[in-house]
Amino acid sequence: MGKTIAAILGGGRGERLQPLTSYRAKPAVPIAGKFRLVDIPISNCLNADIHDIFVLTQYLSASLNRHVAQTYRFDVFRAGQVTVLPAEQAGTGQDGWYQGTADAVRKQLLRLEAEDDDDILVLAGDQVYMMDLRDFVEQHRASGAEVSIAATTCSREQARAFGVMKVDADNMILEFAEKPQEDALLDAFAVPGLKAPHTHLASMGIYLFRFKALAELLDVDSRDDFGKHVLHTALERFKLHAYPFTGYWEDVGTIASYHRVNLELTDPVPALNLFSDAHRLYSRQRFLPPAKVGEALVQRALLCDGAIIGDGATVRKSVIGIRMVIGPGCTLERVVCNGAGGYDFEQPHPAGSIPLGIGEFSILRNAIVDRDARIGRGVRLLNERNLDSYQDEYIRVRGGVIVVPRRGTVPDGYTF
Known part of the structure; x- marks a missing residue:
């Protein structure tokens, strides 16, 4: 045979x-x-x-x-x-x-x-x-x-x-x-x-x-x-x-x-079992630190290695990818964050620049934040008009889901 x-x-x-x-x-x-x-x-x-x-x-x-x-x-x-x-x-x-x-x-x-x-x-x-x-x-x-x-x-x-x-x-x-x-x-x-x-x-x-x-x-x-x-x-x-x-x-x-x-995958017992020894899911070894959560509320979420969630943040029914930084006071509901390829908080930021991750007091709902995206402070991504399709220089909407593209930047205070 x-x-x-x-x-x-x-x-x-x-x-x-x-x-x-x-x-x-x-x-x-x-x-x-x-x-x-x-x-x-x-x-x-x-x-x-x-x-x-x-x-x-x-x-x-x-x-x-x-x-x-x-x-x-x-x-x-x-x-x-x-x-x-x-x-x-x-x-x-x-x-x-x-x-x-x-x-x-x-x-x-x-x-x-x-x-x-x-x-x-x-x-x-x-x-x-x-x-x-x-x-x-x-x-x-x-x-x-x-x-x-x-x-x-x-x-x-x-x-x-x-x-x-x-x-x-x-x-x-x-x-x-x-x-x-x-x-x-x-x-x-x-x-x-x-x-x-x-x-x-x-x-x-x-x-x-x-x-x-x-x-x-x-x-x-x-x-x-x-x-x-x-x-x-x-x-x-x-x-x-x-x-x-x-x-x-x-x-x-x-x-x-x-x-x-x-x-x-955030369901209490998801149909796709990522915790099975018989069906292990392999990927690249990155040797990252554990996820770090401040005085935050996290419900029904996947938190990946190296993620940081700031004080006062609320994360519900969401996936927080590797090295993803969620600022203090943020609210995320039904958000898929694909993480980042590195950290930049140890580097000095020029005035007006936006660091990797999601800035403090931002609110996101029904969204995808792709890898290495930068979202400023006080951003509101809620699709309050319930648009099925939309596009501007900062975001896309496909099937009613907001997408911040890979390496995209959303300025402080942007509202959708």
Whole structure:
């Protein structure tokens, strides 16, 4: 029996997640104040003893490449690798860029150095979930299928945005449709026995291929995308198996969903368990001091290493990222703070300058403060007009959520 090799897709431009993706690749976006999205698929692999991991990157990949290189280093006593494969290495000119999920794997297939009896695990670099990939691989091999697809239940309306499938009693896939829109087609793919609202079986965009089958598919089908194209060819030529997944899974594609997923981690018993020994989430070791809290009120919050919360501050239902400084008297409600790359309070500040973090007596509600942002004193970010979309030189509003962009500055007294 061969080994399992993971290929993690760095994702597209992430336009719906801007401004968080204006200066970084989507998998490099912070999550839970101290991790990056790419840490999730890599950690899932490491927890399953999958140590041959390749991250396929393309857009704005500098910070993603740096994070992977600085975080995942194997020593001489432990075989394995987490290797970044940027699109520029795949060819020259326009042909070098990845045109889709299947095209990305096709252009890097030789660099995976796989044998015919190996399995290739294709993961997205921008999803939030914890999965027992060891069990996924075991069920894939036991099924005798050449291709397995991780699947979760979804509502009829959600099915319009996913690939949906019909399966038999052994979870072998009989039919597959990518993002069906017609009511008749949606009716045809409703799964008997599933109760509303979760009536359909949807692809999670997580695939497991026998290498020989994958190589054949990418050769005979030159199209760009697994879900739209290659899986339909696979269904004609091979046996496909569905792996039912019942745990927490979110595709963080919008500002609103990103904000919600982060805040759900502050629930008393969150659906995504960051405290499980069996599903550890790894990231870069920074050797920071503990979070420091003054005479402040903190309720339902995640406080990350090196954070500082001043006297008189109130923090409710919020994520406070690494090295984040919350000034005295501030009020934060439903705020995701992505932290900072350093401190600047030991340095002299020129008159009129604004230090890193959130200035004293500022009030923020339903907001995201991206990394290294500077918010002045007495700022009010409340979206009192309940705008769904807005933009000025200081902030953005997407889906009703206020965003202070990375390295952005909001002046003293600004009100929105």
